Amino acid sequence: MPKLHVETSINGDPVEYLCEPHETMLSVLRDTLGMTGTKEGCGTGDCGACSIQVDGRLVCSCLMLAAEAEDSEIETIEGISGKDGLHVLQSKFLEHAALQCGICTPGFIVASKALLEKNPDPDEETIRYWLAGNLCRCTGYDKIVRAVQDAAKELASPA
Amino acid sequence: MTFVSLLGRLNATNYVGIGVFMGLQGYYAPNSVDEVISLLLEAANESQLAKLLAGGTDVLVQMHSGLNKPDVLVNLKKIKETNRLEINDREIYIGAAIPSAQMQEYQNLKTLLPGLLEAADLIGSTQVQGRATICGNLCNASPAGDSIPALIAAGAVCDIANKDGGRQLQVEDFVVGVGQNALEPGEFLLGVSVPTPSSTKKDAYLRFIPRTEMDIAVAGAGVAIAFEDNKCVEARIAIGAVAPTARLVERAGEALVGHEISDETIENAVAACREAASPISDKRGTAAYRKKVVGVLIKRAIKIAESRVREAA
Numbered sequence: 248m249p250k251l252h253v254e255t256s257i258n259g260d261p262v263e264y265l266c267e268p269h270e271t272m273l274s275v276l277r278d279t280l281g282m283t284g285t286k287e288g289c290g291t292g293d294c295g296a297c298s299i300q301v302d303g304r305l306v307c308s309c310l311m312l313a314a315e316a317e318d319s320e321i322e323t324i325e326g327i328s329g330k331d332g333l334h335v336l337q338s339k340f341l342e343h344a345a346l347q348c349g350i351c352t353p354g355f356i357v358a359s360k361a362l363l364e365k366n367p368d369p370d371e372e373t374i375r376y377w378l379a380g381n382l383c384r385c386t387g388y389d390k391i392v393r394a395v396q397d398a399a400k401e402l403a404s405p406a
Numbered sequence: 407m408t409f410v411s412l413l414g415r416l417n418a419t420n421y422v423g424i425g426v427f428m429g430l431q432g433y434y435a436p437n438s439v440d441e442v443i444s445l446l447l448e449a450a451n452e453s454q455l456a457k458l459l460a461g462g463t464d465v466l467v468q469m470h471s472g473l474n475k476p477d478v479l480v481n482l483k484k485i486k487e488t489n490r491l492e493i494n495d496r497e498i499y500i501g502a503a504i505p506s507a508q509m510q511e512y513q514n515l516k517t518l519l520p521g522l523l524e525a526a527d528l529i530g531s532t533q534v535q536g537r538a539t540i541c542g543n544l545c546n547a548s549p550a551g552d553s554i555p556a557l558i559a560a561g562a563v564c565d566i567a568n569k570d571g572g573r574q575l576q577v578e579d580f581v582v583g584v585g586q587n588a589l590e591p592g593e594f595l596l597g598v599s600v601p602t603p604s605s606t607k608k609d610a611y612l613r614f615i616p617r618t619e620m621d622i623a624v625a626g627a628g629v630a631i632a633f634e635d636n637k638c639v640e641a642r643i644a645i646g647a648v649a650p651t652a653r654l655v656e657r658a659g660e661a662l663v664g665h666e667i668s669d670e671t672i673e674n675a676v677a678a679c680r681e682a683a684s685p686i687s688d689k690r691g692t693a694a695y696r697k698k699v700v701g702v703l704i705k706r707a708i709k710i711a712e713s714r715v716r717e718a719a
């Protein structure tokens with residue numbers, strides 16, 4: 248039987264793909280479209296490595312069917328940096344050494360960007376609760392939280 | 407009618423396609439309630455397992471772990487009725503496609519039903535809440551489902567769609583066993599309707615978990631109380647994760663109604679809840695521990711709901 252045909256938008260570009268009905272958005276991003284910036288840590292919604300935004304909402308791409316993307320607007324880590332280079336969050340993660348192996352980093356950056364879009368001046372507690380669904384096994388969370396705080400500061404008053 | 411003939415019919419609407427792999431034979435995203443009902447009846451006639459797909463945060467995990475093997479998935483997020491979130495003087499209606507994150511964006515929903523919103527806010531991470539619905543939580547019918555005791559306390563009614571024009575069922579009668587709800591073949595939940603609370607009525611939900619985030623309740627407590635002249639005039643108290651299903655404890659409510667809230671009346675309500683609990687022992691806690699904890703949570707939740715009423719006055 249034929250696969251499903253899906254038309255969607257990814258990082259502002261119209262995209263079409265074929266997928267199996269059971270296939271997740273994560274698997275189509277990585278394996279069909281070659282967009283491997285989005286990572287798989289668990290496949291069960293626990294780690295946040297697969298975070299993307301769908302119609303402006305932060306979600307786990309491992310908990311969404313690729314077929315559900317029909318007529319949606321998807322944003323992935325690949326769409327975060329602008330034509331002027333890295334996004335402030337990316338620069339701040341580097342500056343604060345908020346990553347080691349890096350597998351959790353795309354998820355943290357996508358999730359942090361979603362937070363700052365909703366709340367440009369979050370306190371530490373808000374950041375920690377917002378990012379509670381993103382797990383990092385190497386760095387520890389302090390550096391990550393500092394990087395997000397610093398990015399928020401810079402976005403509020405660009406240096 | 408077979409799926410092939412449905413294919414023709416759905417092409418005109420929002421049909422996305424059909425495929426076969428891992429047992430899943432079809433995925434549909436219909437635009438109308440009637441189409442959902444015929445898909446469900448069609449599957450039932452062919453002895454196929456059709457699963458509704460709301461946020462998918464239970465469906466996908468269960469499907470990919472092999473716990474559930476649906477033949478057909480029916481996405482209900484493209485339907486107008488399931489996307490209704492309405493607040494008026496009479497009722498608060500939360501459609502089956504509304505994710506928890508969207509509920510949290512309505513400030514007056516937070517003011518009117520702080521307990522239900524608290525419960526929804528405890529379900530999973532920010533990412534999970536971007537998809538997860540309280541109706542999905544309810545239909546999944548886990549004994550530890552966080553929104554269920556809160557919905558029971560708030561007096562929520564299930565708005566069920568079927569081919570005969572639908573029916574209504576109180577939430578406490580909807581969950582009938584572990585993982586089992588009262589829906590018949592061809593039925594699905596359109597949304598839940600909560601009677602709009604007066605300004606002297608507030609709710610609260612508390613759960614106990616070993617961590618501070620991302621865990622499953624060891625015990626849960628949902629409370630909604632209303633006052634007039636310092637006297638409690640209405641109380642609905644529900645317990646979660648301490649029995650095969652969340653339970654409305656009518657005797658706990660009765661212990662409060664007609665009285666001022668005091669340590670004594672609260673203790674009576676707590677005793678009724680401990681009696682109504684029939685927990686299991688597992689790695690999260692022994693039965694005795696759960697009974698103890700559920701009482702403590704009920705006591706605290708009553709006090710929180712009471713202080714909310716006073717603050718609103």
Ligand SMILES: Cc1cc2nc3c(=O)[nH]c(=O)nc-3n(C[C@H](O)[C@H](O)[C@H](O)COP(=O)(O)OP(=O)(O)OC[C@H]3O[C@@H](n4cnc5c(N)ncnc54)[C@H](O)[C@@H]3O)c2cc1C
Pocket residue numbers: 291292293457458459460461462463464465466467482502528529530531534537538539540541542543544545546550551552553589593594595596597620621622623
């Ligand atoms: C990481 C993670 C953490 C979680 N933490 C919690 C937690 O703390 N507390 C908690 O209670 N749950 C938790 N959950 C479980 C889950 O997120 C919730 O149960 C959620 O509310 C389910 O909603 P959904 O919309 O995703 O449901 P779905 O997965 O879409 O559906 C759930 C079930 O209900 C059926 N269904 C859905 N909608 C309808 C309808 N309208 N009519 C008929 N049947 C329907 C589906 O077929 C399925 O069987 C967690 C899940 C994950 C992945």
Ligand code: FES
Pocket residue numbers: 286287288289290291292293294295296297298307308309310
């Ligand atoms: S891979 Fe999706 S949450 Fe872990």
Ligand code: FES
Pocket residue numbers: 345346347348349350351352382383384385386
């Ligand atoms: S840097 Fe390795 S998991 Fe976070």
